[in-house]
Amino acid sequence: MGRPRLIILVRHGESESNCDKSIxxxxxxxxxxxxxxxxxxxTAAGKKLREMLLPGENILIYTSPYRRTRETTQDIVSQLGNVEYRVYEEPRLREQDFGNFQFDEEEMTRIWKDRARYGHFFYRIPNGESAADVYDRCAGFNETLFRQFSSDKFAKVLVLVTHGLMTRVFLMKWYRWTVERFESLKNVNYCEFVVMERQENDKYLLKNKMRTWNDPQPDPIITTTTTSPDSDGNSIEEKQNQIRILYEQVRKEEELNNKITVQPTDLAQVVKENTLKEHELLPDVDADVVCDIEDVLDGAGQNWSEMEYGESEEH
Structure with missing residues (x-):
């Protein structure tokens, strides 16, 4: 079997739409x-990748065909020197489809509120995709990889240059995570490496501790959300803070509209308990990345906020 020593998922670098959502x-x-x-x-990611290689190792890179991921890939390979590598575009690694040109700020805010109430994984963006749709094409891509792993000539290091949501969906499919766990996770940072390392039993250990919405957050401040592409970069943090404030408003509205007391023996409680048991029994989940499922089931709607007008920290 030609399973690679490392599978590395890399989110693209900061894009212009991360700094100015109106784009x-x-x-x-x-x-x-x-x-x-x-x-x-x-460019820094390319240097880091080269440092992670063992002598004589080669690289296979699949990249999303979006411009920001292709530019990220070009900058990465520019730092590889004489390392042997191959690059292929893979449309199945593309970003979640947000419905062509996006609506104005007021309408997009309404869409994100709807997704918060409906559920991040199953909500389908108008004229676009849900995360569940992304999961389906990711599953097809994984099957392609497994077939390729049967070749002894497969590269020693596999790199997937993709997007924030696709990274989480890929991990969800690979490690058989629940929907609740997926919804609990935040996006990875720009050009952050998510590293999966092959073990002696040929299974892959996730080396990262994935960040969740239960992680400590700074106190919210009210700021502007649109800046020019040559901004000093604070726009991302500003945008996250404003979205947190907006989510708190949505959560309070939901609390006022849902005053029904749930009995311990009702269906919702049974489903919750079964989900917790299922999560505990998953064989391939790394203990370092286990999140608080109980909290997620009680408040999973909040990561509607992680997508900007396209991906919210994602694009």
Whole structure:
């Protein structure tokens, strides 16, 4: 079997739409480029990747065909020197489809509120995709990888240059995580490496501790959310803070509209208990990345906020 020693998922570098969400109203999502800082992040990622290689190891890179991921890939390979590598575009690694050109800020805010109430995984963006749709194409891509692993000539290191949501969906499929666990996870940072290392039993250990919505958050502040592409980068943090405030408003509205006391023996409690038991029995889940499922079941709606007008910290 030609299973690679490492599988590394890399989110693209900072893009222009990460700094100015209004871009998504007139630039196609797949044509959004990196910022200057995004190029710096991708170049640094290339240096890091080269340092992670063992002598003589080669690399196979699959990249989403979006401009920001292709630019990230180009910057990465520019730092590999004489390392042997191959690069292929893989449309199944593309970003979640957010419905072509996006609506104005008021309408997008309404959509994210709807997703918070409906559920992040199953809510389908108008004219676009749900995370469940992304899961389906990710499953097909995983099957392709497993077939390729049968070749002894498969590369020693597999790198997937993709997007924040796709990274989480890929891990969900690979490690058989529940929907609740997926919804509890935050996006990885720009050009952050998510590393899966092959063990002696040929299974892959997730080396990262994935961040969840239960992690401590800074006190919210009210700031602007739109800045120019040459901003100092604070726009992302500002945007997250404002979205947290908006989510708190949504949560309070939900509390006022849901005053029904749940009995311990009702169906919801049974489903919750079964979900917890299922999570505890999953064989391939790394203990370092276990999240508080009980909290997630009680408040999983909040990570509607992690997608900006396209991906919210994602694009």
């Amino acid at each position: 998504n109203r007139y630039v196609p999502n797949h044509k959004v480029p990196l910022t200057a800082r995004g190029h710096e992040q991708a």
